[in-house]
Amino acid sequence: MKKEELFAKLRANTHDQFDMPDMHVQALKYADTLQQFIAMTKSSGGKAIRLKRDADLNVAVAEAYPDAKVIASNLPGIKADRNPDLVEDARDLNGTDVGVIRGEIGVAENACIWIPQTMKEKAVCFISENLVILLDEADVVDNMHEAYARIKMTDYGFGTFISGPSKTADIEQALVMGAQAARSVTVFLLS
Amino acid sequence: MKVGLFIPCYVDALYPHVGVATSKLLHYLGVDATYPHGQTCCGQPMANAGFEKMSRPLVEKFERTFKDFDYVVIPSVSCAAFVRFNYPKILEHCKVSEKVYDVVEFLHDILKVKALPGKFPHVVSVHNSCHGVRELGLSSPSELPGPRFNKIIDLLHLVSGITVKEPERPDECCGFGGMFAVEEPDVSKRMGEDKLAEHIATGAEYITGPDCSCLMHLQGVARKEHKNIKFKHVVEILAAGL
């Protein structure tokens, strides 16, 4: 079907038209935005750890995941075994124990963290058994209206909000962490 | 105020004591209520079954009968809701739809009754009929946020000695639905059984609600299951002693 044909048909078949509403809404704000974010991260199945920005993140990763053998990251300063910028193929990232990635905005109402793609292979965000997400405390907002007003895409043209580990309740409604993607998520809240 | 009383077809035929209670209560409260003789039905059963056009003559008759009253009071939320919301779509320039009130609404919002003479020292479980909850606003729908309210319960509490309960799912449908009960008899039966079980679980001796069609359905199920629980329309309890 040609799109012009479709557009003509849609226009011909539309009777009344309606305007956009006033988009302003008095949306949920929290007395302590950061505490709410931390609480929601926990209830989404994730963990939030507060660290100083100058903390040794590699030590923190090792403490969070002592059994991890393979780390993947392209972040400067992170000791990684694999670099999602440099791998030949996304599949080479399979078997990663911990992926360390950067989050730009945190959302208190639902523990979502906006992660724009900043590496050649975004697979690192999903294929890693565990995820560590670095997020500045100052970048946590109350709700999705605020988040969507701020998020930016990179040239890669992909970004995702991640809230806690991958999960499913498809078998008899029993909640299981670690469906197809990360089995655990640890957020390093930096200040 | 000139008040017209409409007694639905099935109340006329099966539960006239509900009509009597309504009439007596209004009389006691000093309301000059008139029952125009020759009434039959508001037209809802045919419309809900999908034959709204068949209701038109009844809609016209209702309009003729009641358009000059200040208020029309009906002891049935489903009929009141049908007149209020569906009549304007069936009949152009319908006047009566704005005047019609279910008896609970009328007592609570218009007369603002604050005292009742009766005693009803029993445990009752309130059946919040769907039309009452979601169309007439007799109680806060459980689906929506906001402060909880229930006009039926407010009025019941004016009757001394009463203990009021609600089932765990306070406003889930009983499964009557008019023709639904005969077109989907198995689902209707199951819904009725589940609802009845919840009412019984409150420990109530009576199930009470603002619509006899729901009560009729639950009573039919109860009798089939040989359950002893009793049924009264809300207005019967409010008119206790009259």
Place this chain on the structure above:
Amino acid sequence: MSTLHAKRAREFLKDPAKITHHDQTFWGMRMSRDKMVTQIPEWEELRDKASEIKRHTITHLADYLEEFSDHLEKNGVHVLWARDAKEFNQMVLKILTDHHVKKMVKSKSMMTEECGMNDFLKARGIDVVETDLGERILQLMHLKPAHIVVPAIHITRQQVAHTFEEKGMSQEEGNDDPTYLTRCARNSLRSEFLEAGAGMTGCNFGVAKTGDVVVCTNEGNADMATSMPKLHIVAMGLEKVIPDYASLAFFQRLLCRSATGQPTTTYTSHFRKPRPGGEMYVILIDNGRSDFIANPDHWETLKCIRCGACMNTCPVYRRSTGYSYSFFIPGPIGIDLGMLKDPKANSGNVSACSLCLSCDEVCPVHVNPGSQIYLWRQQLDHFGTANSEKKLMSWGMARVYNNYFMYDTALKMAPLLNHVPEAIIGNPKWSPWCVGHKMPVFVRKPFHVIEKDLEKEYGKESTTKL
């Protein structure tokens, strides 16, 4: 007088314990949703505005689709327009064969279900692997989804364990622990993700202003499906487009809370461009939507964001299960969509509603699915699918009600029914009422007779006669 839904429901209701479990499962989801709602004071405002955003977008759909596709194309995404299911399936096949793809992984898409894509491709030698756990289980069991969000909710863990063992996905015979089974699926699907030549996703929202395809999942399977294979195909219904990010915020906040009672899906992914070295196709599908929009009573069905809240709250769905409906989407919205798509084929679902209107209250975008069912009922006669016995009953009632003499006489005679033996009057074969009820008792003195005595009691003059 039995409709398709009523007949099928009867069969399912023969297993009362199973129906209890089904009912409680979905009531639980409704409760979870309610809990979320109490935490959002602005909930009603979100619903109202989301509804208006949709009304605006749908009534300017061509403009937004144009904007959306322009951005996509500028970003290097191929945009195709499919008139119907047949065209969509052919397009997908062509893309896959052109790229020599033999295996495609896909995340959940009701759109592909609507088009029957899986069977179409399978018959032509393409291995389509569902990666949503529920959909994958159903695929392996050759069953259809019973719900649009939790499609396999009716499958027991034992059934899953048995299936996984059969397929070699589970090595521990008899182990039906959900965590263990999920791990089995994870391992099995991990290979599929790694081997697949293409990944297909649906689209929850298409952002016109930026050309973002937004996909929401809890499992991350849409992301896995699009992070390894270099070919990404998006199956998107026309009505999924929304204006901008500010609009998206409303829908993102409403969707998962309404669907499962979670504050968000784990992943809300925005796809704007193909992967480095990859290709991305967005196929926009009409399949009747450009006709639905012309229907003055029902065009607002297009606002639906496929959350499933209406079916979770529907007391009829909960007690009859998704397989009682003739359309691939069950529950209130399924009745409406089925009637839009093929009224003659799907009229048998329209009985599946007691008009309780709970669905109207939970719908995040005010589709008012229950109110629409009332309207569809009025049209069955026009489609020639009205139940003739119900019509006769209604006609009969109308006749009696319109003739006071007949009405009065009927009421005078009715008490005779009280004396008819139970075996006859209470027989479900003659009286569907008696499937579940004992007959009510007809009174000797109806209200309109008693009323005359009341008037005397009050000392009134004779009242207005009609």
